[in-house]
Amino acid sequence: MTISSNAAVSQRRGVHVALWALQILLAAFFVFASAPKLLGDPMAVQMFDLIGLGQWFRYLTGGLELLGAIGLLVPRLTGLAALGLAAVMVGATITQVFVFQAPALAVMPFALMLLFLVIAWGRRRTIPFAAHRAS
Template sequence: MSVAVAAAPSRWKSVSLWVVRGLLALAFAAAGAAKLYGVPMLVEEFEHIGLGQWFRYFTGSLELLGAILILLPPVAAFGGVLLSCIMVGATISHLFVIGGSPVPALVLLTLSAIVAYAKRSQFALLSSAP
């Protein structure tokens, strides 16, 4: 058996990562669309945060962008990092501003970080560009 075959990721690992990416994309697309649409609960939540409704639009747009990026194989790592950053903010917001459980944000943060870590070779490709 050659070294190249042994170093290749297993089929299960690849399929599992695609499933995680798909679920993240669905979750963030739904959340981003709800923010942009102006679901009353989210409007109220962002009002409580105190940064204004522009921040709801900004967050929703970033979530939609992250959902798209995480599905595109060449830039999935960047989508994972973007979504991780959003979830760090959401966790902090739940802990210190709006209350409620930070657990959903922490789960999404963990899954986004797993995607970013699994696709970390994309960052090396970026740094080696001329």
């Protein structure tokens, strides 16, 4: 093995470890973020009343967040989970800007969306429809 191939292996290992750390942190965050929605916390109920789609949407959002968090920790599902959570964050960003008229609060879901896209890119080999292109 040459020095350059050792460096490449070391760099790939570093990226792999960094992605896992990010996946674990975001999974924990979204387990906790889903709980108020799924358990009917009064603030979550009120927030989803303001959105105007009904409480079924609160359960859907909480369920998608929880399933996405679990998926981030399952190697075969990581890429799809990250894409799904990125889509949820697109919805959250749009909701903050247009429904709640609070563009400053849209920064957080937008940043999370970007992080999920980074994970999806890094784990693109686990995405079935992208796997044949990543080879």
